[in-house]
Amino acid sequence: MLEQNSVENRLLCALPSIDYERLAPYLICVELDSGTIIYEPGQDIECAYFPCSAMISIVSIMENGATTEIGLIGKEGMVGLPIILGGQHYINQAIVQIPGTALKLKDSILKQEFQRSKPLQKLLLLYLQARLTQVSQTAACNRQHKIEQRLARWLLSAYDCLLSDEIPLTQEFIANMLGIRRSGVTTAAKSLQDRGVIRYNRGKIKIINPKALENASCECYRLVKDEFFRLLGTKRG
DSSP: OOOOGEEEEEEEHOHHHHHHHHHHGOOEEEEEHHHHHHHHOTTTOOEEEEEOOOOOEEEEEEETOEEEEEEEOOTTOOOHHHHHOOOEEESSSEEEEOOEEEEEEHHHHHHHHHOOOHHHHHHHHHHHHHHHHHHHHHHHHHHSSSSSHHHHHHHHHHHHHHHHHOOOOHHHHHHHHHHHHHHHHHHHHHHHHHHHHHEETTEEEEESOHHHHHHHHHHHHHHHHHHHHHHHHSSSO
């Protein structure tokens, strides 16, 4: 059984010990590879995932195959919210973007403990509110802000999820997540690199100056970060 003080996922760490101990025997540590699809659109969700070092995206897929990321989840969160809401599936895809570990929990156990434990119920509902802020602000950001601002916001969000200044993702992948052409990401990334904010090479982006990157971002990053802190007492990641 995993000791609570050794668990990296912040939702699980935030639970009172008695509530965590009821979940602990059912938590299974799994290694998630990059590109692994956790859920397909419309697929019944049988397990929740609490990322530890992995990063998972919730992606909207259009009929023509175009993709846009609408949620980015790391160790601050959980994948599988429809389990506690009763809907049982997403209309979107959940896919592993950065490989790593996560704690897997069967849906029936999560439902049982969600009904039984008031602290777990409160924590997950507050997390849901924070996620709704993230999704709605992302939608507004994609419509209102320049590509460089959106790229900076996305890199900061990934930085928070991973707690690492090196992000092993290609510009093509980031373009797919932002729902824009690769040339737009290339131009924006070059501008940030020329100013000494980031460095990119061979499928990796390294954040050199997080403060300057935050200054290059729009207000959306700070708004979502502040809301996570207000609701959950911790920043994203």
